[in-house]
Amino acid sequence: MVAHAEDVVPPRPALLAFAARWLLTTNHKEIGTLYLWLSFTLFFIAGAMAMVIRLELFQPGIQFAQPLFYNQMLTMHGLLMVFGVVMPGFVGLANWQIPLMIGAPDMALPRLNNFSFWILPFAFTLLISSLFMEGGAPNFGWTFYAPLSTTYGPPSTDFFILGVHMMGISSVLGAINIIVTIFNLRAPGMTLMQMPLFVWTWLITAFLLIMVMPVLAGVVTMMLTDRHFGTSFFSAAGGGDPVMFQHIFWFFGHPEVYILILPGFGIASQIIPTFARKKLFGYNSMVYATVAIAVLSFVVWGHHMFTTGMPLFGELFFMYATMLIAVPTGVKVFNWVATMWRGSMTFETPMLFAIGFVILFTIGGFSGLMLALVPADFQYHDTFFVVAHFHYVLYPGAIFGTMAAVYYWLPKWTGHMYDERLGKLHFWVAVVAVNLTFFPMHFSGLAGMPRRVVDYSLQFADFNMVSSIGAGLLGLTQVLFLYIVIKTIRGGPKASARVWDGAEGLEWTVPSPAPLHTFETPPQFPPVMDRDVDEGTPIRNE
């Protein structure tokens, strides 16, 4: 039995009703949709900034963007992609899927859920508005190192700081909600070790968010007081240390990069078993590996700072701790491959993206291992090699993961199958474009091209031209993706409840599209899966 009162709301004019629905909603599905659209919108904005960057780097010399503007684009691109695209995208998926996957009627604290979302559009308004201010937007890179952001930051840095505070509040409240939902609202009989892996990875992610977002809030607060209230946290003249900024920032920053990837791990662990038609290989080791990665993420921050003149013991410690992370990550990659081994595989779009995720993310993992080596890092630090590394984990990692999830669950959300032909086209163009964009950056980086500089030496020209062409292509694929999503929302072959014939889990027992309220009474667990998936799903792999 559920107490909800949508039915008693008196009728209102259409526009007002529309606004009221989305502004006041406490429904996890509607809020999930809001998160996903916010993420998608910012993806286009931050992507446009990437286009400016690649356009400028198409050839050596300064053609389109003056250095100061280039730096602003670079900074905003990074900030928006991290805080505005990947994080809200994953939170949107969490909102839609976690209650469906654990058999809960909604998130545990629905009003707080609305609050967590609606803080974000305001926070990004604050952040993006800095582009139009005197002195321009923040221009110190998304890592906002002191003293670039304190002594030398533009006036708009204060808006950036307050914007980060708002995002932090949103993330912490959202993470609390997710943890409480998972601990408290699981279907009777579902133990922690029976939860779908997407839920597990999000549980760990939410824990990381609660642990490190306050650290980010602390460090921007120190920046604010250093800028305006005379404190000397990051000023040696007062006994502080600019390098302390980097320690605190990366204490936040390294768990943060796992926040950006762990839900992607969860998504791959949902999709690969479905299309390999096998149970996930090594469920328990997947869970333990996720926990191990999260724990280790707190003791490796120093690998971002090998060139700051850290004591030798520190460098050794951070090097070994970092390389240790390769072990649980390797376990995961092994498990995904072992799940596919001798499976009856089909290659629908979500599966393609998931396989692309496993292969390309692993490349990013390997370049991370190279960067973990202290003597090698002295050479690679602040070059395009680093840019190649983290774009390999973020684009084919986080973004491919999100896209795989969208293709996988879109039929459940909309009730329609997406256009499989266009989906496949999207994947193949994207996978070519991603490699064309980011692979040459390895070479230009190894050859010594510094990152975050508007101009470069002639010998890097070829690599950069290839990167820019790839980036343009990659930009176009987003338009295709938008078209596919809208087309699917508007119509398409009807999807059955189970959608995929290998799919397991509670979310596939509710109708497609999922009604506004699901699991109003706790469902049976484990669920009895509908074997007759073909009804209403004519789109099958050939």
Add this chain to the structure above:
Amino acid sequence: MSEAPRYHVPHSSPWPIIGSCALFVTAFGAATFIHQSTEKVAAEGSFGEPIFFAGLALIAFMMFGWFGVVIRESVQGMNSGLLDRSYRMGMAWFIISEVMFFGVFFGALFYARILSVPWLAGAGNNLETHVLLWPDFADTWPLFRTPGGTTTEAMQAWGLPFVNTIILVTSSVTVTFAHWALRKNQRVPLLFWLALTVALGATFLTLQVVEYIHAFNELGLSLGAGIYGSTFFMLTGFHGAHVTMGTIMLGVMLMRCFSGHFTSEHHFAFEAVSWYWHFVDVIWLFLFTFVYWF
């Protein structure tokens, strides 16, 4: 309502969006105010300030409204055991996030004491740094003289700060007595111990103000007095802000106890506030130990 439904999915609610707007107005006002005050615009006055305070007023309005709804639901008996558990977990994780927030500033304190100040004085392999930058700088903690030459005196631990420690620890005990009284449905002791807790919180804050005035006027200790002053004021300041919030929340609990909102079984709000109060108490013990004492 005889029995609460197992799942309570609330109506759509205006309070979150009001809260989001309020946060935005506050943040926009604060940013405008702060960055104008450093610019020439300061001379012409700042429109950021009224916006900031309007935002704060909106936040207060939102809290009244939102908590009002939650209290009404609770009084009408709509809160199931399940929801109660959600609230409990939510509060516990919120306090953990607060612990991390204080952790950052403690981290900065330890970094300065153990690493940056000794390094500036030439420790480790930093002799040349010391000689070339500030050869006269000496490593002391509290940092009486910064490398840049700002001087300050140190805050003593065994005066008011020690009194404050006793006050805060006592208040943690009295709030527990109040909780015991509530669990046994003893109304008069509940009101007595809770009122005493509020009074102790207010006394603590008053003494902190006295101490700040002493620091500013007689010791030359301010935010601008180098890393010692920075960590001292940021840590005690944020702690004071949390005690202020806690005292207000205890005051609200006192009023709710007067109105008879709580029963010996259902009093989550009271427990949440007492958890929060214990949390600020523990933070203070760390503060007293590492900021004042050692």
